[in-house]
Amino acid sequence: xxxxxxxxxxxxxxxxxxxxxxxxxxxxxxxxxxxxxxxxxxxxxxxxxxxxxxxxxxxxxxxxxxxxxxxxxxxxxxxxxxxxxxxxxxxxxxxxxxxxxxxxxxxxxxxxxxxxxxxxxxxxxxxxxxxxxxxxxxxxxxxxxxxxxxxxxxxxxxxxxxxxxxxxxxxxxxxxxxxxxxxxxxxxxxxxxxxxxxxxxxxxxxxxxxxxxxxxxxxxxxxxxxxxxxxxxxxxxxxxxxxxxxxxxxxxxxxxxxxxxxxxxxxxxxxxxxxxxxxxxxxxxxxxxxxxxxxxxxxxxxxxxxxxxxxxxxxxxxxxxxxxxxxxxxxxxxxx
Amino acid sequence: xxxxxxxxxxxxxxxxxxxxxxxxxxxxxxxxxxxxxxxxxxxxxxxxxxxxxxxxxxxxxxxxxxxxxxxxxxxxxxxxxxxxxxxxxxxxxxxxxxxxxxxxxxxxxxxxxxxxxxxxxxxxxxxxxxxxxxxxxxxxxxxxxxxxxxxxxxxxxxxxxxxxxxxxxxxxxxxxxxxxxxxxxxxxxxxxxxxxxxxxxxxxxxxxxxxxxxxxxxxxxxxxxxxxxxxxxxxxxxxxxxxxxxxxxxxxxxxxxxxxx
Numbered sequence: 001x002x003x004x005x006x007x008x009x010x011x012x013x014x015x016x017x018x019x020x021x022x023x024x025x026x027x028x029x030x031x032x033x034x035x036x037x038x039x040x041x042x043x044x045x046x047x048x049x050x051x052x053x054x055x056x057x058x059x060x061x062x063x064x065x066x067x068x069x070x071x072x073x074x075x076x077x078x079x080x081x082x083x084x085x086x087x088x089x090x091x092x093x094x095x096x097x098x099x100x101x102x103x104x105x106x107x108x109x110x111x112x113x114x115x116x117x118x119x120x121x122x123x124x125x126x127x128x129x130x131x132x133x134x135x136x137x138x139x140x141x142x143x144x145x146x147x148x149x150x151x152x153x154x155x156x157x158x159x160x161x162x163x164x165x166x167x168x169x170x171x172x173x174x175x176x177x178x179x180x181x182x183x184x185x186x187x188x189x190x191x192x193x194x195x196x197x198x199x200x201x202x203x204x205x206x207x208x209x210x211x212x213x214x215x216x217x218x219x220x221x222x223x224x225x226x227x228x229x230x231x232x233x234x235x236x237x238x239x240x241x242x243x244x245x246x247x248x249x250x251x252x253x254x255x256x257x258x259x260x261x262x263x264x265x266x267x268x269x270x271x272x273x274x275x276x277x278x279x280x281x282x283x284x285x286x287x288x289x290x291x292x293x294x295x296x297x298x299x300x301x302x303x304x305x306x307x308x309x310x311x312x313x314x315x316x317x318x319x320x321x322x323x324x325x326x327x328x329x330x331x332x333x334x335x336x
Numbered sequence: 337x338x339x340x341x342x343x344x345x346x347x348x349x350x351x352x353x354x355x356x357x358x359x360x361x362x363x364x365x366x367x368x369x370x371x372x373x374x375x376x377x378x379x380x381x382x383x384x385x386x387x388x389x390x391x392x393x394x395x396x397x398x399x400x401x402x403x404x405x406x407x408x409x410x411x412x413x414x415x416x417x418x419x420x421x422x423x424x425x426x427x428x429x430x431x432x433x434x435x436x437x438x439x440x441x442x443x444x445x446x447x448x449x450x451x452x453x454x455x456x457x458x459x460x461x462x463x464x465x466x467x468x469x470x471x472x473x474x475x476x477x478x479x480x481x482x483x484x485x486x487x488x489x490x491x492x493x494x495x496x497x498x499x500x501x502x503x504x505x506x507x508x509x510x511x512x513x514x515x516x517x518x519x520x521x522x523x524x525x526x527x528x529x530x531x532x533x534x535x536x537x538x539x540x541x542x543x544x545x546x547x548x549x550x551x552x553x554x555x556x557x558x559x560x561x562x563x564x565x566x567x568x569x570x571x572x573x574x575x576x577x578x579x580x581x582x583x584x585x586x587x588x589x590x591x592x593x594x595x596x597x
Contacts, residue, residue, distance in 0.1 A: 051488055162492070170490030180485025184503045186580065193499060198490040226580050239485075246489060 003065075004029050004281055005050065005172070005250055010059035011305075012045055013076055019045045020056075021305035027250065027283065032276045034292035034313065035285045037302040038328065043285045046302065047252050050283070051172045052165060060156070063249075068168055072155035075148060084142040091137045098129040170198050173248040177255040179235040181227050181242060187214070188223040191242045198246055206245075213241040217271050233264030237271055244275075251275070253284040269295075289332055293317050301325050341551045349542050356538030357559065358447045363527065363534055364520035367459035371520075372513060374460065375467020376502070379475060381405030382468060405468070412465030418526040421458045425530040428454065447533070455532035459524055466516055474509030475501065507578055514571030518564045535559060 005027035012020040019042040027033060037043045048054040050061065052069060057076060061069040102125040108118055160168060181190050191210035195201045201209070214220045217237040227235055236256055243251055253272070257265040269291055276282060276295050286292060292299050292313060299316040301309045301324075309316065309325045320326045346353070384402045386395055412420070428435065435450030478501050486496040506513070525536035536556060543552035 053484060053488060166490045166492050168490075169488055173490070174484075174488040176481060176485060176488075178479075178481045180479075180481040180488075182482060182485065182500050182504075183479075184500070184507060194486075194489040194491060197495050197499070242489070 002029050003027065004063065006062045008060040010049060010061070011057045012049055012054060013057045016081060018305055020049070023307055025300065025307065027281060029281055030279045031281055031298055032296045033283045033298045033300055034296035035283065035300045035302060036292060041303045042305050043302050044254055047254050047283065047285050050252060051169050051174055063168060063172065067158060068160040070156040070158040073148065073152050075143060078144040078148040079139060080142045080144065084139060087137045094132050098132045101125050102129050166198065170246045171248055172250045172252065173243045173246060174252040174254060175239050175243055175256050177258050179239045181235055181239050183227050186224050186226055187219065187238050190238060191245045194242065195245050209245055213244045216244070217241045231264060232260045233267045236260065236268045240271055250281045250283065253282060255285050255287065257286065257288060301328065338551065341548050342555060345542060345546055345548060345551055346555065352538045352542060355447050356533065356535035359452055359533055360521060360524050360535040362452065363455055363459050363524040364517060366456055367463045367520050368517045370460045371463025372467045374464035375471050378405050378409060378464055378468030379471035382472060409465040409468050412462055417458065417462045417523060418529055420462060421455065421527055421530045424458050425454055449533060451530055451532045454530055455524070455527040458527065459520060463516060463520060470509045470512045470516065471505060474505035477508040478504045510571065510575055510578070514568065517571070518567050521563050521567060522560060
């Protein structure tokens with residue numbers, strides 16, 4: 001089996017919060033990977049990093065053996081955060097001190113002291129306050145540029161250009177929890193428009209393709225409806241059809257059923273099951289244990305920014321290796 | 337008050353009143369349409385994000401553009417249109433542009449005179465400042481997920497804003513845009529201070545020559561009322577059309593349907 005998507009040492013920080021720390025994963029052609037994990041473990045962020053909706057902090061991502069993102073070192077790693085935070089604190093103290101001083105003099109003036117001395121003092125205090133304000137703490141002052149330049153000189157530092165990125169996103173497309181189908185146009189146009197804009201398909205061909213895909217998800221009877229007239233499950237099926245229209249090689253599902261009630265969950269899961277049987281490559285972030293057990297062929301358990309356990313789905317549920325996984329599974333099974 | 341007088345005035349001054357209505361419509365429609373277009377540019381200008389990664393030149397350029405847009409909308413929203421009109425009139429005179437010298441042939445000079453051009457400039461620039469805010473609020477009303485949905489399919493950022501975001505933002509803003517149009521119909525009357533011969537200016541003239549003030553201004557009020565009502569109705573229809581609903585001109589349609597249930 002050939003590797004479609006290769007993820008190496010992926011990390012993502014939001015400021016000082018490290019959401020993803022070190023994630024490596026090979027996605028083979030035809031894989032259906034279920035990603036499990038508690039809320040806040042970084043599952044969605046991981047998925048969003050794959051099509052660069054979220055720019056990873058560092059790591060290497062390649063599609064069909066071609067890297068589209070490769071950064072070994074991130075600037076953030078070379079910021080002395082301890083010193084930076086301390087400087088921020090000091091600055092704040094200085095600022096408050098100067099402000100207080102100024103306020104004391106100004107209060108005296110309000111109370112009726114009109115002496116020249118006081119006016120002079122106010123002037124000086126204002127000057128001091130302005131001086132403090134004019135020297136704010138900048139992150140860049142704590143950035144070790146030399147070390148960064150030295151380290152990054154021989155290392156990879158590559159992000160795909162905007163144009164190629166758009167083409168790549170058509171290959172690695174995404175289905176969202178909140179559907180995100182375009183509200184201003186009807187169902188059919190939702191499926192036709194991206195084909196025309198991204199793949200430059202002629203209108204008639206795009207229409208025919210949209211008919212086929214909408215039929216596949218059983219939405220061909222609602223083609224002229226606006227999204228506002230559809231139920232959640234229907235919206236999600238349209239979103240899937242829309243994604244299928246642009247011939248993706250990998251489809252990322254970001255909790256596609258979390259916003260739906262149980263009945264609608266089934267209609268969406270049935271569509272996804274069908275896609276899995278057709279041999280499409282799918283990465284699914286989900287809380288549906290049944291889907292992970294029966295449809296997915298691999299399961300990845302993410303917690304705390306790392307991959308805790310990765311296995312084929314039968315073994316994952318039958319014999320979880322890690323303690324954390326066992327805990328999670330026991331909890332979820334108790335729930336069901 | 338004499339009701340016969342009203343009929344008399346209407347009959348005798350038909351031509352002037354129609355000319356007034358025409359120029360008021362030109363002012364308000366042109367001002368709203370072009371103002372909306374400029375407002376979109378203004379909104380995008382105000383929403384420019386200066387990034388840390390930009391190089392020096394781009395940073396300066398972005399700051400200048402953004403600053404201009406902010407100052408522009410502050411100034412134009414913070415001063416009365418009447419004052420703006422006067423400043424434009426005398427400002428143009430000071431640099432040697434006199435709108436009195438603009439002629440468009442005798443046939444149409446009744447409506448299309450130089451002061452109308454000056455009025456058009458003023459009302460457009462003024463509307464643009466308000467439209468900027470209207471468009472910004474419309475853009476804020478669009479769910480961020482729509483952007484992600486479009487980008488994840490491979491649409492470029494320009495394609496995303498042209499075919500997904502802006503249409504939705506304008507749809508959100510449509511009631512406010514309609515409101516702005518109605519305000520323009522009424523507020524174009526202040527342009528009489530620079531001798532733009534719009535509806536109010538005409539009726540003021542008629543009132544003075546016929547020495548029938550109450551009658552003339554009552555006529556004026558009714559004409560404005562009809563114009564604004566029609567404008568409101570037109571915008572309602574456009575809204576329905578954009579939502580993909582069937583348009584029915586029957587005002588009792590809704591009433592009847594309710595009774596059926």
